[in-house]
Amino acid sequence: MAMHPSDSNDFSWGSDALLAGQDTSRLLAGVEDVERQQAAQRKPQQDPGAAGVGVGGGDDGGVLGVLMGCLSMGSLKPFFNVNDADVYDRILHGLLVRRGPLLTAAEGQTADLYGPIWCSATLIFMLAAAANISGLESGRGPDFRLALSGVGIVYGYMLVGGFGLWAAGKAWGLELSLAHTLCLYGYSLVGFVPMALLTAIPYGIVQWVALLVPAIVGGGFLYLNVMPAVREKAPAVAMTVLACLGGLQVALWLALSLALY
């Protein structure tokens, strides 16, 4: 039951990536990612459109693609080329259950943006819910502003960390693409999600410790992923990088503890 690819009355998001999209692809993907993506091409990709439902997004979205600029579907699709098993594996890395580098070049793994986006969204929701619950005892009603502070802190951490690490990589010759750094910082937030449940308990010390543990675990995860490359390629700045990584983790811990509880 194939559908006509371009519904004339449908607002399809085109996969036009000729002009606008490539900026995002080039920005996010460094040299290493291009190699990995080429390796990933050899991974068999399932095409669910063949199931008979038909493909809704045709190539008729040219104007829309240009309007949408760098956020066109075509340019973001390579960063969502992950399966359930891959994301599960990366989450375990973020929790330090599995050590070792997050992305294994040999198997053609590419950085994904699914993890950062949904881990941070889940975390913000959990933190806001827990903050509201812990505030109930002291009589504060459900407060919308807690959710807004949570949004600011979590996204600030991810963007500052991701862009900062990428800029440092560019300056000192490490081959870390922006997608890779955002991916790392996204998955380092995973440890906070279960601990956010504990912060609903309205005792100050419990909350501070519950936020400190994942900050340390996340720091360890980042250390394991970033420091080997730094030691190999730019050993002179190793201490600076380490200090910055640690500093950002401490800043996150303090910001969350103070703003939300």
Added chain:
Amino acid sequence: MAESPIYDGRLGGAPGNMAYYNTLDEPVSETIMRDLRQVGSKLKIVLMPKGDQEGVLKKLKEWDLWGPLLVCLVLSIMLSSTAPANQGALVFASVFVVVWCGAAMVTVNAQLLGGGISFFQSVCVLGYCVFPLVLASAACLIAKALTGLFFIRALLVVVGFMWSTRASVVFIKQIISPERKVLAVYPVFFFYAFLSWMVLLQ
């Protein structure tokens, strides 16, 4: 059989000629009832998905946004009417934003993961699936008036949440490849959990 008064006095048309029937000339009540009946039938299909997958998909291809708009409006009104006095408008607006932006994000996520459905069809189904939460919200209002037990309200919201999620997961599973099912379903789960949280807080 008496001719319908609609056809009387029509220029050039034979009496009772169905080809000349123009929906612009029907009574407003009939237009509204037809749309309401369509919304109702889609609600029934989406909320109680039977085994006929092909039929469901075919019916859902005729997407409309009236149904989701009605559902969203009812939910916003209910939640904002029970909000504290100075936050009523904020709650109304935020329910709207959460429903529409949330549905958009879930859809874009499914498309980026390789799902084969068009944007508005998916938004339409997700919007219709919010309806059980509307029912749960109404039930919570009644429960709050009858008994102050938080537990009963929590139970109603959980039932509404599970019903909504199950209805939309049945749909999402059909359009995404099997290795990425959890990745596509999780945002749906998250979207309805967020809405349930807002309903629970009322």
